[in-house]
Amino acid sequence: MPKPSKIGYIPTYPQFIVDFGDGEFSSCLRSTRAFNAGEYLVPLDASRLTRGPKAYTSVQCGPGSDDHIELNSDLVYINHSCDPNIAFDLSSPNPSDWHIRALKCIQSGESVTFFYPSTEWDMDQPFTCDCLSKNCLGRVRGAKYLTISQLVKQRWTNPYILQLAAQRDEQFSQRIRSHL
Numbered sequence: 001m002p003k004p005s006k007i008g009y010i011p012t013y014p015q016f017i018v019d020f021g022d023g024e025f026s027s028c029l030r031s032t033r034a035f036n037a038g039e040y041l042v043p044l045d046a047s048r049l050t051r052g053p054k055a056y057t058s059v060q061c062g063p064g065s066d067d068h069i070e071l072n073s074d075l076v077y078i079n080h081s082c083d084p085n086i087a088f089d090l091s092s093p094n095p096s097d098w099h100i101r102a103l104k105c106i107q108s109g110e111s112v113t114f115f116y117p118s119t120e121w122d123m124d125q126p127f128t129c130d131c132l133s134k135n136c137l138g139r140v141r142g143a144k145y146l147t148i149s150q151l152v153k154q155r156w157t158n159p160y161i162l163q164l165a166a167q168r169d170e171q172f173s174q175r176i177r178s179h180l
């Protein structure tokens with residue numbers, strides 16, 4: 001399913017609305033109600049999800065190169081922030097437990113954002129972040145290009161991403177040791 005478009009738009013979920021921008025990639029998803037920190041916003045309705053190749057619209061759901069899903073809903077309009085207000089929690093081995101959770105209080109009308117490297121190892125379409133947060137990364141390319149300390153500083157990073165970062169660092173250490 002392509003991204004929902006402005007023409008004939010019908011929201012997928014009552015708790016969100018797409019704010020369509022004029023330019024390419026300038027849209028965002030806004031909350032239509034307030035949420036408390038820790039509250040579940042929406043389950044990732046496993047019946048909507050489809051497996052597919054890595055794309056700027058896909059979300060990584062595991063450590064493998066084939067572990068990418070399309071959301072097939074308004075959720076595709078969720079932008080990245082280096083100081084995000086939601087988490088995509090795909091940590092359960094059971095996809096029906098995957099969900100979106102508030103990381104802090106969210107006001108009605110606020111744009112919902114997650115930290116893309118919390119799900120993405122090596123992104124299909126890197127970009128320069130415009131979140132303007134104090135700790136903005138600048139270029140967003142995926143967790144592969146971040147240190148473990150940058151990842152654990154976030155309120156949420158999926159365990160398969162931390163596992164990939166740990167493996168990367170271990171391989172690097174082994175290479176160094178082999179030269180000693």
Ligand SMILES: C[S@@+](CC[C@H](N)C(=O)[O-])C[C@H]1O[C@@H](n2cnc3c(N)ncnc32)[C@H](O)[C@@H]1O
Pocket residue numbers: 024025026027028056057076077078079080081125126127128129130131
């Ligand atoms: C899945 S789309 C998110 C929705 C997108 N804004 C749109 O209008 O289609 C991901 C793309 O949105 C843009 N994007 C998301 N978060 C951004 C951010 N913090 N700064 C700049 N561009 C961002 C990038 O072009 C990125 O590849």
